[in-house]
Amino acid sequence: MICVQSAPFDLGDIANRFAVAQAGAGAIVTFSGVVRGDGGLLALEIEHYPAMTLPAITDMVDGARARFGLLDAWVIHRYGRLTVGEMIMMVATSAPHRKDAFAGAEYLMDYLKSRAPFWKKEHHRDGAAWVAAKDSDEALLARWG
Amino acid sequence: MITVVYFAWLRERIGTGREEIETQAKTVAQLVAELSAQDSYHAAAFADLRAVRVAVDQVLCDFDTPIAAAKEVAFFPPMTGG
Structure with a gap:
């Protein structure tokens, strides 16, 4: 299942639904990313490219x-x-x-971070700025060859 | 006719997220040159191509990618998902 949505999701509910669907699995890993409150951040605005997001993530999941x-x-x-x-x-x-x-979870995280068409803008009291991609994230991606 | 879409600061700098244009460009690079010559907004957005990524028909590609058969070209900064 791949969902690109604006609505919040219930981590516990999703984790449970995932777990019960995995007959034969000896291991289940879940990771979730959370908005950090660094430096007086008020809100994070996430933009994406709807026509590309789902196909790009589908490729990543197939790859993983x-x-x-x-x-x-x-x-x-x-x-x-x-x-x-x-x-x-x-x-x-x-x-x-x-x-x-x-x-598999790390691979997906590395690809989502640098190859899924999302862009984050940080809103602070004194203005807003787009988050720049980090070289370190590209380096993490490079390890998968 | 080709659809050109922009995201994040490219969209803001150009002042629109989407435009339909007639172009003779054969590659992404030629399209960028045409757009940059159009006005100062496009020129500013494309001033440093190291900071720009491109997708042709929703697939990430390079600036030398041919666009003769393309329907949509997208320009955006390096992605920051996750």
């Missing part, structure tokens, strides 16, 4: 499943205006063993 032998992988990613403490996104992966479930 093939590479790590995942049994399944779900991705939820939000867009719109989010406030501090809100969950931005989550990934869930399942595999026969934990190593592949963790690696």
Whole structure:
């Protein structure tokens, strides 16, 4: 399941639904990204490219499943205006063993960070600025070859 | 006719998220040159192409990618998802 949505999601509910759907999995990993309150951040505005987002994430999920032998992988990613403490996104992966479930989740996170068409704008009391991509994120992506 | 879409600060700098244009450009780079010559807003947005990424028909590609058969070209900064 891949969802690109503005609405909040219930991590516990999704994690449970994912878990019960994974017959045969010995390992399930979930990761969720949260809006940090660094430097007086008031809100995070997330823009995306609707026509490209779903196909791009589908390719990433297919890549992760093939590479790590995942049994399944779900991705939820939000867009719109989010406030501090809100969950931005989550990934869930399942595999026969934990190593592949963790690696699959990391792979998906690295790709979502740098190759899914989302852009974040930080709103502060004194104005707003687009978040610049980090070289370190590209380096993380490069390790997957 | 080709649809050109912009996101994030490129959209803000150009002043629109979407435009339909007639173009003779054969590659993304030629399209960028045409757009940059159009007005100062486009020129400012494309001033430093190292800060710009491009997708042709929703697939990430390079500036030398042909666009003869393309329906939509998108320009945006490096992505910051996750």
